[in-house]
Amino acid sequence: MAKLWLVAKHEYFKRVQKRSFLLATFGLPLLITLSMAIAGLAIGSSLHKSIGYVDQAGIMAGMLGQSGGDNDFLAYPDEVSARAALEEGTIQAYYILPADYLHSRNLELYYWDEQPGRHVMEDFDQLLRTQLSDDLPESVRHRIMEGWYLKIIAADGSRSFDERTGFVSIMMPFIASMLFFFAVMAASGYLLQAVTDEKENRTVEILATSLTPGQLMSGKAIGLLAVALTQIAAWAISIAVALVIAAQIFEPLQGFQVPWGYFGIILLFFVPSYALAAGIMISIGSIVTDMQQGQQMASVVNMLFLAPMFVSTLMLSNPDSPILVAMTLFPTTALLTISLRWSMAVVPFWQLSLSWLLLVAASAVAIWASGRLFRMGMLRYGQRLNLRNILAAIRQSTTGFDVHEMKGQPDA
């Protein structure tokens, strides 16, 4: 087996057998499932609590004793009796429909300890609308109650947005982009550790006489990419299973279609983004003397990749703003920005292609420079490279594990 693949295999199994990896890979989906279950239970516990109302406007006459949605709505003749029921704990809250409701549209809601959730309010709204449209023909009434289904289509036909599945369509790229982002950062973080590991445990000299720096670094990068993909696969399978189960309960999910175009684009950006992060992390690992220093520098770099998250409100309000276009083109922010913009707007083809070219160029430069820094930094036990060393390493043109033009002496 080629030495490159031996290194890749070694790195892969070394990481996936670690407890921290198993926890991150399977713990996260488990945590999400648990929190969803807890949220579901919390919602469930607030259901079926009675809500009172006092109809001073006289529009709910036919609704006494009826329930709306999952909730029971109890009529009270006046506010005093409703308040007494609230204080006794018979009801969770009560509405007051004032006498001028039809003109003013004003409603009042009183609660004691726990404010009713959105679900309860929507049910009461439905109940009110049903009552108000009671005299209309069934078809008209149904249309008013259901509202519209809006489908937004890009003029060039490249993208469409169906509001029936809109929420899921927005959330899906958002979740997926977070997963891809974490996978990139986790894999490059592992790489930082892998580079500093061999400096710290002093195996680097043995490796230097066994294989080339290119074989060593490429092997590590491939092995750790495989680790990241394993993580993504585990998460993706968990999400797919969760979606299939959730679709049985949650109606909007039934119309959900997998955004293959989105996944294709993200995959196209994922590989060079990983290469860019890997190049930066190898460089950091080569410059520093131990993992702690490396992590400090890496946390600053992570911010460069994470920047689009800080402008996520802008994504919603103005997805084509110049700032977001700039972040689309900037190599470290491209993956996350495109991923987040995808659900909000049509990202023009010129932006996608230019961004991809810039990203590929930046990742090539990062990998090239990291190879040089690695050669220089590998034998500098306990010595951090300064800026002059770094520039000298990048300028030098020798091959092998040479540190020919290095300023300052390595350990003799």
Added chain:
Amino acid sequence: MHTVEVTNIRKSFGPNLAVAEVSFAVEKGEIFGMLGPNGAGKTTSIRIMLDIFKPDRGHISVFGGDLNEQKKNNIGYLPEERGLYKDIKLEQVLIYLATLKGLDETTARRRLDKWLDRFDLTAHRRKKVQELSKGMQQKAQIIATLLHDPDLIVMDEPFAGLDPVNARLVKDILEDLRRAGKSIIMSTHRMYQVEALCNRIVLINEGHSVLYGQVDEIKHNFAGNAVVLEGKGDFSQLPGVIDDRRQNGEVHLTLAPGADPQAIFHTLAQRENTSIDRFQIAEPSFEDIFIAVVQEGKEEPSYG
């Protein structure tokens, strides 16, 4: 054909000259000693020889030509700065490093059984490296150097961290390897090991090879440069003596090159309160030679 031939190599790191001019050759089936004080340039010379560093000038030939990836698989290297992957099982680490040297996994496993047995590490093979004692880790490093059965073995301080029993074991192994025709380069400060093991040596001081040749021949050339005496009185600060030390009731004097033992005897005889029971011109130990050459650092290179 020499296994290794190093000719006039020079290497500087910025303003620091690490190796000024070093030359030596290593033959098949010999143990070759690289000696020198700390910072003399031994490790840098080894790293240049193994293509970790490129020399500023000079030439290296390994197995009859430039070092390439194929030839690297035939070299076993125990570096001065050593270590293994701490959080991996011993067996797994050693097999990984052997496969990186081109050995297939099945052969590596088969050979590993024998080496673990010889170094008494079989019971620890499934332990993580970090769970092993320092001495065990040192033995594991030696296995990593030898598992792929290289023809050229380079060991920087192979006896460091070993107790006398294990040091004896390593010495026996090195002798076995020499008999099997392997070329062994050993960098060490332990002069008695040099005398006991090495066929030839190079002594590097301040980046120059200052002494080079057969061990017996060098000792013969330095005969007369050591005196052993017994007696009473003050034997320090004698002209022409660069080192004096007491050992087992005897006084060992290391003489500067060219110093006359008769003149020293004459000086002692004239000292008051000094009596001499025995005065013997001795064959110098390698330690005496090392001290004499290093302290007389300005001496011209001597090739035996």
